[in-house]
Every structure is written in structure tokens, then in C-alpha cells.
Amino acid sequence: xxxxxxxxxxxxxxxxxxxxxxxxxxxxxxxxxxxxxxxxxxxxxxxxxxxxxxxxxxxxxxxxxxxxxxxxxxxxxxxxxxxxxxxxxxxxxxxxxxxxxxxxxxxxxxxxx
Amino acid sequence: xxxxxxxxxxxxxxxxxxxxxxxxxxxxxxxxxxxxxxxxxxxxxxxxxxxxxxxxxxxxxxxxxxxxxxxxxxxxxxxxxxxxxxxxxxxxxxxxxxxxxxxxxxxxxxxxxxx
Numbered sequence: 001x002x003x004x005x006x007x008x009x010x011x012x013x014x015x016x017x018x019x020x021x022x023x024x025x026x027x028x029x030x031x032x033x034x035x036x037x038x039x040x041x042x043x044x045x046x047x048x049x050x051x052x053x054x055x056x057x058x059x060x061x062x063x064x065x066x067x068x069x070x071x072x073x074x075x076x077x078x079x080x081x082x083x084x085x086x087x088x089x090x091x092x093x094x095x096x097x098x099x100x101x102x103x104x105x106x107x108x109x110x111x112x113x
Numbered sequence: 114x115x116x117x118x119x120x121x122x123x124x125x126x127x128x129x130x131x132x133x134x135x136x137x138x139x140x141x142x143x144x145x146x147x148x149x150x151x152x153x154x155x156x157x158x159x160x161x162x163x164x165x166x167x168x169x170x171x172x173x174x175x176x177x178x179x180x181x182x183x184x185x186x187x188x189x190x191x192x193x194x195x196x197x198x199x200x201x202x203x204x205x206x207x208x209x210x211x212x213x214x215x216x217x218x219x220x221x222x223x224x225x226x227x228x
Contacts (some may be wrong), residue, residue, distance in 0.1 A: 033215075033216075042219075042220045042221060043157075045215060045216070046218075048215065056220070065222045091156055091157070098214050101147070101162065102157075102159070102216060104156035104157040104158070106155055106156045109153075
């Protein structure tokens with residue numbers, strides 16, 4: 001099992017540009033979560049999906065952020081336009097059912113200059 | 114709402130020292146409790162868990178006991194190694210919005226073990 005795969009590992013972009021982060025969950029996992037990690041705010045849940053359907057997006061900071069899950073094996077988190085304060089490590093995690101543990105990807109370190 | 118409070122870091126110890134990282138929680142219902150570890154440049158990995166009161170989770174020499182009366186889940190290890198240097202996160206899983214269990218994390222504690 002390859003685990004949760006995120007790409008890219010690192011992204012540096014200029015303010016105002018569109019950024020797309022990608023995640024491939026573990027096959028068979030029906031929950032997918034997007035987290036953001038910063039020194040100031042720690043780990044924050046942005047949005048999660050169940051069976052490809054967004055369930056709770058209350059953690060998405062602004063309308064500049066959007067997430068999709070077109071199928072069970074792929075999700076994207078898009079920021080448009082990006083701002084320096086979006087710089088953080090973004091993690092994707094997946095889970096099977098309600099009572100199993102989360103598996104996290106290695107994260108995407110985003111730097112907006 | 115649900116919340117986790119854990120010991121502020123950073124924590125620096127010598128090899129073979131005893132480790133305690135405190136964690137307390139607030140939650141409605143009956144949460145499951147977790148410790149995750151994050152090594153530099155990597156994602157979070159589950160270290161141990163406990164799903165009900167008085168359960169003890171253990172892994173790799175680390176232990177934590179689910180104490181409902183004190184709403185605590187302190188992480189301990191009797192003899193730390195340099196390879197234990199990492200950030201440790203306490204977390205709880207409880208029913209939240211959308212009627213699904215979600216993880217709520219503490220702020221993390223940086224542990225550095227010196228040889």
C-alpha cells in the first residue's frame with residue numbers, strides 16, 4: 001500500500017497566482033480530510049469528504065479556497081488567488097469508516113511570495 | 114465544542130531520561146484519544162490510541178492512559194532515545210458537525226533528545 005500520496009511536496013508561487021494541491025487517498029478509504037498546519041494556528045481542519053461528497057467545509061478560510069473530489073481516488077485543494085498568509089503545510093488524510101485511524105500524507109509545503 | 118490542550122514545548126531531554134507530555138481534553142460524549150508523532154518533513158503518524166476510559170494505549174515504549182475523571186491522556190516513555198525527537202500531537206475523535214467523527218488536535222509539543 002503506497003499510503004496517502006500528495007503532490008507536489010513543495011510549491012513556491014507568487015502572490016495572486018492559482019495553486020492546486022493534489023491528494024490520492026488510500027484505496028477503499030471513504031473519508032478524506034484536508035488540514036492546514038502553521039506555527040501560529042497548529043493543525044486546522046479545512047474540509048472533509050465522505051464518499052466523494054463534501055460534508056463540512058466550515059474550516060475553509062475564505063472563498064479563495066475550494067476543494068473537489070471528482071472520484072474516490074483523487075481530490076484537489078485550490079487557492080485562487082493565493083496570498084502570502086496562505087503559506088503553510090497542507091496535509092491530506094484518509095480514513096475507512098468512522099472507527100478506524102487516519103492515514104496522513106507527507107504534506108505539501110506551500111510558500112507564497 | 115471539542116478541544117485539546119497539551120503541554121507547551123519545546124521539551125529537551127537527555128537520552129534515557131523519562132518523558133511526560135501532558136494532555137487534557139474537553140469533549141461532548143465519549144471521545145477516542147490519540148497520540149500522533151510527526152518527524153521532520155513528514156506527515157503525522159499514529160503512535161497510540163485509547164477508545165474508552167481506563168484503556169492504556171502503548172507502542173514503541175510510549176504509553177498513555179485514558180483518564181475520564183481527569184479528562185487527561187498524558188504521554189509517557191521511561192527512557193527516550195535520540196530517534197524519538199519529533200513533534201507529538203494529542204488528539205481526540207468525537208462526533209462533530211456533519212455527524213461524523215473528526216480529529217481535533219492539540220498544538221503539538223516539540224521533543225528534542227540529546228545524546
